[in-house]
Amino acid sequence: MDNYRKLAIRYLNMNKRRSAIAIFGVIVTTVILFTFLNVMCGLLENERKREREEEDYEMVFFLQSEEQGEQILSDRRVKSAYIGPYYEWSYNTQNEELVHANTLYVNVTQPYRINAIFNDICQNYGVEGEINEYLANLYFQGTDEEGMVAAALFVLLVAYIFAIFGVGIVRNAIQLCALENIRDYGNLRCIGASKGQLKSIIYFQGAILELIGIGIGVVLGTIVSYIVGAVFHMEIGFHLIGVILILIVFMGDLYFTMGENSKLITGMSPLSAIRGEYRIKKEKIKLREHNLFGKIFGVDGDYAYKSLMRNRKRFFRTVAAMVFGIAMFIGIAGAVHSINEIIKEKLAEYRYYQIYFEHRLGPGKSIEEVQATLPSAKQLERLTQLEEVTEAKRIYSCDIWLADTEDYYQHYTEEFLTTTYGGDAMARIHEAYQSASEIEGKARRLDALAAIECYGYDETDYARYESALVEGTLDISDHGIVIVNQGKMEKAEELTETLGIEYVQVAITDYHVGDTIQIVNMERFGDMVQTEWERLDKEAEEREEQLRKELAGNEQEFNQQVEELEKEIYLEKKIARYNCWQELISQGDYETYTIEGIVNADVNRSGSYFRIILPLEQYFAMTGTDETMNTGMQFHFDKIPMDKNLSVICNEILWGDMDINSEIEYNGLDYSEYVWMIDELMNMKKVIFFVLLIVIFVVLMASLNFINATASNLHLRRREFAQLRVIGTSKERLVKMVLLEGVITTVIANILGILLGTGLCIYVFYFVNLINKLEFHFPWLASLGCIIGSFLLLCGAIYVPMRKLSQSMVEDLTTGGD
Amino acid sequence: MDIVTMEHVTKVYGENDTRVWGLHDVSLTIQQGEIVSVVGASGSGKSTLLHVMGGVDAPTSGKIVVDGKDITKLNDEQMAVFRRRKIGFVFQAYHLIPVLSVEENITMPILLDHRKPDKEYVEHIMEMLGLQDRRKHLPNQLSGGQQQRTAIARALANRPSLILADEPTGALDSKNGSEVIALLQNSVKQLNQTLVLITHNIDLAREADRIIKIADGEIVEA
Ligand SMILES: Nc1ncnc2c1ncn2[C@@H]1O[C@H](COP(=O)(O)OP(=O)(O)O)[C@@H](O)[C@H]1O
Ligand SMILES: [Mg+2]
Numbered sequence A: 001m002d003n004y005r006k007l008a009i010r011y012l013n014m015n016k017r018r019s020a021i022a023i024f025g026v027i028v029t030t031v032i033l034f035t036f037l038n039v040m041c042g043l044l045e046n047e048r049k050r051e052r053e054e055e056d057y058e059m060v061f062f063l064q065s066e067e068q069g070e071q072i073l074s075d076r077r078v079k080s081a082y083i084g085p086y087y088e089w090s091y092n093t094q095n096e097e098l099v100h101a102n103t104l105y106v107n108v109t110q111p112y113r114i115n116a117i118f119n120d121i122c123q124n125y126g127v128e129g130e131i132n133e134y135l136a137n138l139y140f141q142g143t144d145e146e147g148m149v150a151a152a153l154f155v156l157l158v159a160y161i162f163a164i165f166g167v168g169i170v171r172n173a174i175q176l177c178a179l180e181n182i183r184d185y186g187n188l189r190c191i192g193a194s195k196g197q198l199k200s201i202i203y204f205q206g207a208i209l210e211l212i213g214i215g216i217g218v219v220l221g222t223i224v225s226y227i228v229g230a231v232f233h234m235e236i237g238f239h240l241i242g243v244i245l246i247l248i249v250f251m252g253d254l255y256f257t258m259g260e261n262s263k264l265i266t267g268m269s270p271l272s273a274i275r276g277e278y279r280i281k282k283e284k285i286k287l288r289e290h291n292l293f294g295k296i297f298g299v300d301g302d303y304a305y306k307s308l309m310r311n312r313k314r315f316f317r318t319v320a321a322m323v324f325g326i327a328m329f330i331g332i333a334g335a336v337h338s339i340n341e342i343i344k345e346k347l348a349e350y351r352y353y354q355i356y357f358e359h360r361l362g363p364g365k366s367i368e369e370v371q372a373t374l375p376s377a378k379q380l381e382r383l384t385q386l387e388e389v390t391e392a393k394r395i396y397s398c399d400i401w402l403a404d405t406e407d408y409y410q411h412y413t414e415e416f417l418t419t420t421y422g423g424d425a426m427a428r429i430h431e432a433y434q435s436a437s438e439i440e441g442k443a444r445r446l447d448a449l450a451a452i453e454c455y456g457y458d459e460t461d462y463a464r465y466e467s468a469l470v471e472g473t474l475d476i477s478d479h480g481i482v483i484v485n486q487g488k489m490e491k492a493e494e495l496t497e498t499l500g501i502e503y504v505q506v507a508i509t510d511y512h513v514g515d516t517i518q519i520v521n522m523e524r525f526g527d528m529v530q531t532e533w534e535r536l537d538k539e540a541e542e543r544e545e546q547l548r549k550e551l552a553g554n555e556q557e558f559n560q561q562v563e564e565l566e567k568e569i570y571l572e573k574k575i576a577r578y579n580c581w582q583e584l585i586s587q588g589d590y591e592t593y594t595i596e597g598i599v600n601a602d603v604n605r606s607g608s609y610f611r612i613i614l615p616l617e618q619y620f621a622m623t624g625t626d627e628t629m630n631t632g633m634q635f636h637f638d639k640i641p642m643d644k645n646l647s648v649i650c651n652e653i654l655w656g657d658m659d660i661n662s663e664i665e666y667n668g669l670d671y672s673e674y675v676w677m678i679d680e681l682m683n684m685k686k687v688i689f690f691v692l693l694i695v696i697f698v699v700l701m702a703s704l705n706f707i708n709a710t711a712s713n714l715h716l717r718r719r720e721f722a723q724l725r726v727i728g729t730s731k732e733r734l735v736k737m738v739l740l741e742g743v744i745t746t747v748i749a750n751i752l753g754i755l756l757g758t759g760l761c762i763y764v765f766y767f768v769n770l771i772n773k774l775e776f777h778f779p780w781l782a783s784l785g786c787i788i789g790s791f792l793l794l795c796g797a798i799y800v801p802m803r804k805l806s807q808s809m810v811e812d813l814t815t816g817g818d
Numbered sequence B: 001m002d003i004v005t006m007e008h009v010t011k012v013y014g015e016n017d018t019r020v021w022g023l024h025d026v027s028l029t030i031q032q033g034e035i036v037s038v039v040g041a042s043g044s045g046k047s048t049l050l051h052v053m054g055g056v057d058a059p060t061s062g063k064i065v066v067d068g069k070d071i072t073k074l075n076d077e078q079m080a081v082f083r084r085r086k087i088g089f090v091f092q093a094y095h096l097i098p099v100l101s102v103e104e105n106i107t108m109p110i111l112l113d114h115r116k117p118d119k120e121y122v123e124h125i126m127e128m129l130g131l132q133d134r135r136k137h138l139p140n141q142l143s144g145g146q147q148q149r150t151a152i153a154r155a156l157a158n159r160p161s162l163i164l165a166d167e168p169t170g171a172l173d174s175k176n177g178s179e180v181i182a183l184l185q186n187s188v189k190q191l192n193q194t195l196v197l198i199t200h201n202i203d204l205a206r207e208a209d210r211i212i213k214i215a216d217g218e219i220v221e222a
Helices: A004-014 A016-054 A066-073 A111-125 A133-137 A145-180 A182-190 A195-231 A240-266 A270-275 A292-310 A312-348 A367-373 A377-384 A405-411 A414-419 A421-435 A439-450 A459-468 A522-550 A555-586 A616-623 A644-655 A674-716 A718-726 A731-771 A780-807 A809-814 B046-054 B076-086 B102-112 B119-128 B144-157 B174-190 B202-206
Strands: A059-062 A078-090 A095-108 A128-131 A355-358 A389-401 A451-457 A469-472 A480-484 A486-490 A503-507 A516-520 A590-599 A611-615 A632-637 B002-013 B020-031 B035-040 B061-066 B087-090 B162-166 B194-198 B210-215 B218-221
Touching (some): A004 A016, A004 A145, A016 A240, A059 A111, A066 A095, A095 A111, A145 A182, A145 A195, A145 A674, A182 A240, A292 A731, A312 A674, A312 A731, A355 A389, A377 A632, A414 A421, A421 A486, A439 A451, A451 A459, A451 A616, A459 A611, A516 A522, A522 A555, A731 A780, B002 B046, B020 B046, B035 B046, B046 B061, B046 B162, B076 B087, B087 B144, B102 B119, B102 B144, B144 B162, B174 B194
Parallel strands (some): A451 A611, B087 B162, B162 B194
Antiparallel strands (some): A059 A128, A355 A632, A486 A503, A516 A590
């Protein structure tokens, strides 16, 4: 040893584990911070590069003469330049307008001084110009520099917060070490060490821990940055500025906190070292009355309470920190729980076949037309091959038309018509239909009143309804049907209390087993409508052709006329369908079906409407279709699909070959939004995971700090403990007495923390409820976790150093001077 | 030559009701090369005398000149420099630095003074005190006597003007105690240094050139 400062290394070596933990803390903070800074710098760099590819100039000057250009070019601050015309986007003409023909485009040598250089050149050479604002902003310059400066300040703030953590843990470790060896510092003073020399030993210890931690942290952070870059397909690289920033904030903070530490030991006079007085601050010890804890725990409780009250500030600080931590934890747990519940609820709504692509048949739609809009066989194949897809089935579905709409309408329940969004709409449509005097008015609205969804299922799918059967049987006769009569439906708007969509569970109709409904001959109805519609389509084509001739050259007029024509034909079609329907009824060409089973939920498919479900054979018979006429595909997942390909395929199916610029035309394809729901869920999980990481980080750092602080506090009291031992307190009893202090603190902190946390939960819950109705759950598990965690932390933080202390206590007493 | 001159030195502890006289108007001189024993009952002010003389405690009033310097006028920093250059302390409880080896403990005052230890001299001291084989040992690997010998070596290492020893044998048995004192006195004589020694042992005290007797903070016999 050739320098007294090496004592620092000896002290760090003496408690390797503590030093390692401190270094670990610095590493963790550095890794996170450096990765953050490095990624930020990488993003900034990439953005600069991207911007320079598009517009590689920092400023332009509108030259008045050639000499002016040459003068500017010879300025040593100009790195590169070229001459060309300068255009600017004009809002008035919606076009690029020439601003100045002879413009000098310039890049300077110091982009971080764009503003100053620009102003200087303007003044020196008497020229006007403009700064490339966006590029300048990327160098924290330009007229709008405040925004970027604010962002930079935010980054600095984040860095500083991390520094507080990283340095805090080092400070505590060194403080503890200094307190444990405080007598050494007094002895050093005796043999002639000055206060400055003692300080330098402390600073040296801090610097060693910090630098090792930062060194390793930067290496790991670089690796993590590369991983992050690889995951998000970005080039991040290595940015020295991050290291410099970390060194500045960490070392800067270290300088101040180590100053505090130094005060601790320099306050130790050589005399007190000789006399064996280790207490640094003389405290006033007040006589206190007997207290509650004394009554409960006897003399031990009395001692514990008095010890706590002796340093009230520290006690309240500890309690406040714990209360805050517990409340935050419970609050977050409550929020996570609410989110989880919502997700569960939402996902359950998608029923057995979570994903489907379907285009229901109906009068006027040919099967070819329908199947043409379905996803291609290839796309369906790819979906089927996803690992999580355990079942894929064809859908058979069709709109069937009632013969007596009025009879059906009368069966709607009051509840459905008045409390749900759909029922409310239905009531309005019904009224408009009734009061319509012309055929147009009726024809427009007929499909809403007469069409009912009908689904055919194979044996296994059909049998699944057994669980939802509330009346009758699934085992139906030739002219029997099963209806889905209940649904979780959107609440009517005027009844909604939250900002989001609310649902009510209602019975849609008051049908019972034995009731009948009449359904028109669907096969004939379909044929009739199709003939009529084909005729109308042909007519439309002819008229469009004629219009084209008449209005040749006047495109605007032509487009307008065609639009009119389309509207007319659309109405004509509806009228034709109305007429066909009337004809079938007047001919008595409809059949009566008896309701033989009622289920209260559609277990196979999402969506809640009045539906008819049938075994396949009967479905074919009723709708006049056959096996080849499937109207879509449906897929079952037995667990939540995590495969990214799922949403890729689904997106491709729905808008794959769609041109963004073309108007989106609805082709009748129905699909579930399960995939997007899952996407959102994944995003939410990412956010929760991130929040969790932060919480873990904060809890970890706070705990380490707390453990260290407790240990130093106990060290300060070691003479007192030694005295207690001397007057006959057993080791165990002493540990118990001090543990009781921890117990009292934890109990108080938990009571307050859980109360506050529950309040926070209710507060969060209130807001969640504005968007989505939920039942409130008290976060039992989180509370239990908090209680256990805080007890372990507090008592552990006391127990471990106490056990070590009580071993060296007698020595503490006997070495005290004369 | 006078190495220490104390004139009307007073040390008062506490205030008002709790006022205690540590030293009461003490004046004395100590010559270069002298070995002086300080004796007196417990609480008589022996340690206080040593502390103010060695610059670890400041007197309430009076003048203390050590090696030609009035130490009552020094500030904290100067006092530290004074201690490491002019004073060698030996305490009852050794007060070694536990994380440093014997050799490192001994050279510490030199390192603190930003100097390179004089290898030969340090070697000589260690030899004199029988510590050559223990140089790499930590204090907790040594016996009490060895620890105290290390402390003595440390006190000698910087060739101080004055060595102050406060009951250096108090924590040792009598055989070890006599041996340590003999070594201390021999070394001081050999190196022609000055020693002020507090001891309860009258036999050991008699070996000194001079005995100072203290009672109630006053010198009663010099
Ligand atoms: N820090 C102190 N505060 C109050 N009184 C002190 C202090 N140090 C010493 N004293 C008192 O000064 C007197 C002399 O003490 P000291 O010099 O230690 O005696 P000793 O001769 O036993 O070494 C004693 O009465 C002691 O109580
Ligand atoms: Mg004494």
